[in-house]
Amino acid sequence: MAIDPSKMSGQPGYEEETKAYIKQVLDLVSKKEITKEEAAWITKETVEGFRENVNPGFLEYRKTVTQGGQFAAVEWSDEGSCFKDVNGKEYIDCLGGFGIYNVGHRHPKVTKAVEDQLRRQALHSQDLLDPLRAMLAKILERITPGDLKYSFFTNSGTESVEAALKLVKMYSERTTIISTTRAFHGKSLGSLSGTAKGMFRKPFLPLIPGFRHIPFGDIDMMRKTFETCALVGEDVAAVLLEPIQGEGGIILPPPDYLRQVRELCDQYGALLVFDEVQTGMGRTGKMFACELYGVVPDILCLAKAFGGGVIPAGAVVATEEVFQSLFPNPFMHTTTFGGNPLACAAAIATIDVLLEEELPARAEESGRYFLAGLRQVAEGHEDKVMEIRGIGLMIGIEFHRDEVGYEISKAMFDEGILVAGTLINSKTIRIEPPLTISKEEMDRVIATFRKVLEKTKA
Numbered sequence: 069m070a071i072d073p074s075k076m077s078g079q080p081g082y083e084e085e086t087k088a089y090i091k092q093v094l095d096l097v098s099k100k101e102i103t104k105e106e107a108a109w110i111t112k113e114t115v116e117g118f119r120e121n122v123n124p125g126f127l128e129y130r131k132t133v134t135q136g137g138q139f140a141a142v143e144w145s146d147e148g149s150c151f152k153d154v155n156g157k158e159y160i161d162c163l164g165g166f167g168i169y170n171v172g173h174r175h176p177k178v179t180k181a182v183e184d185q186l187r188r189q190a191l192h193s194q195d196l197l198d199p200l201r202a203m204l205a206k207i208l209e210r211i212t213p214g215d216l217k218y219s220f221f222t223n224s225g226t227e228s229v230e231a232a233l234k235l236v237k238m239y240s241e242r243t244t245i246i247s248t249t250r251a252f253h254g255k256s257l258g259s260l261s262g263t264a265k266g267m268f269r270k271p272f273l274p275l276i277p278g279f280r281h282i283p284f285g286d287i288d289m290m291r292k293t294f295e296t297c298a299l300v301g302e303d304v305a306a307v308l309l310e311p312i313q314g315e316g317g318i319i320l321p322p323p324d325y326l327r328q329v330r331e332l333c334d335q336y337g338a339l340l341v342f343d344e345v346q347t348g349m350g351r352t353g354k355m356f357a358c359e360l361y362g363v364v365p366d367i368l369c370l371a372k373a374f375g376g377g378v379i380p381a382g383a384v385v386a387t388e389e390v391f392q393s394l395f396p397n398p399f400m401h402t403t404t405f406g407g408n409p410l411a412c413a414a415a416i417a418t419i420d421v422l423l424e425e426e427l428p429a430r431a432e433e434s435g436r437y438f439l440a441g442l443r444q445v446a447e448g449h450e451d452k453v454m455e456i457r458g459i460g461l462m463i464g465i466e467f468h469r470d471e472v473g474y475e476i477s478k479a480m481f482d483e484g485i486l487v488a489g490t491l492i493n494s495k496t497i498r499i500e501p502p503l504t505i506s507k508e509e510m511d512r513v514i515a516t517f518r519k520v521l522e523k524t525k526a
């Protein structure tokens with residue numbers, strides 16, 4: 069196809085227009101307050117941009133989640149437990165970016181550390197030794213359980229799982245990896261191999277060979293799979309698990325499950341990998357969910373809340389025994405941005421906030437209050453609500469029908485509360501607010517849940 073000459077760079081008109089547009093956008097970014105006209109312009113540009121240049125599918129999706137006028141709810145600012153749309157409407161964030169905002173939105177200690185670091189150096193040379201990486205790794209050795217010691221830093225949960233899989237493969241000659249049904253580990257070709265949902269996997273098959281999915285929580289099946297794999301000469305290299313499944317709908321394991329899986333791994337010489345991308349950093353009432361069950365993995369994957377909801381950041385922490393396969397050549401697995409100074413500053417400040425404000429303990433206490441409140445509201449609505457479960461501030465409300473969950477999450481959104489529940493997956497709506505959420509905010513969520521539940525038909 070011929071290039072439209074008026075659209076080539078260097079063409080005065082085209083380039084001037086682009087520059088003017090960029091200026092308008094940057095002006096907006098720098099503004100503390102925006103006017104009604106600016107809000108209208110932002111909304112129009114956002115909707116158009118999604119339709120023409122991002123993905124029109126999101127507009128259809130958003131339309132089904134919100135009522136008419138709010139279809140174009142566009143987020144603009146955030147603080148504490150809340151965020152605001154461009155029109156100034158405030159929402160309590162009970163979705164928390166699926167567990168990003170453990171220390172709240174833009175915690176001042178985290179933004180300060182990032183701003184301080186930004187004023188000195190943002191990214192690293194990639195060649196010299198960068199100090200914050202070393203310091204963060206040391207802090208991680210201290211706060212993670214057992215003999216977890218060495219850290220590799222990433223930019224996302226998917227990358228943490230990807231790095232964990234490569235560590236398993238570097239360490240072990242074996243190729244079988246056991247994962248579970250309803251698991252979510254990410255969507256890159258490697259991590260997707262561990263993810264369970266058929267809809268997300270099918271177009272990309274075959275994925276990494278050697279993965280087997282078995283039902284989460286079923287220790288007999290786990291034992292049989294270990295036995296069978298050994299018998300046929302395809303010994304298990306590793307078991308990959310979320311200690312508590314998040315995306316799968318807040319599924320807690322039977323109390324003894326993780327300890328028994330650990331025993332099987334030890335018996336058969338397999339590694340245990342915990343994906344704590346969602347459960348980690350205080351979410352479940354402990355710094356890491358594995359501590360709830362007294363089980364230490366060989367490899368621990370972190371991300372989501374790791375960067376304090378300010379900078380994307382993740383880590384995979386492993387024992388020396390496992391990690392040492394990367395000692396001879398540290399370039400066997402690398403990433404340009406993983407562990408950059410801004411991300412490390414954010415993660416260090418995040419851990420400081422978690423420890424100083426004792427947020428794991430607070431999550432436990434608030435979670436108990438929240439869970440009790442929601443359960444009380446559901447009494448007498450057993451025709452709609454099947455179960456409310458969770459631990460810490462990782463709570464799931466399961467409905468008998470998808471449609472009920474969908475109606476409820478939609479109605480809650482209209483009342484200024486964001487929960488995780490979509491048209492595609494509303495059978496269980498997830499509540500994962502900042503661990504700093506106040507009692508008043510929880511009370512408002514509980515009262516709103518009461519109001520919308522009473523109005524919703526079974």
Ligand SMILES: *Cc1c(COP(=O)(O)O)cnc(C)c1O
Nearest residue numbers: 224225226252253254343345346
């Ligand atoms: C979100 C999530 C991931 C993927 O993390 P991204 O940052 O989206 O790549 C992996 N594992 C678990 C358990 C998650 O919840």
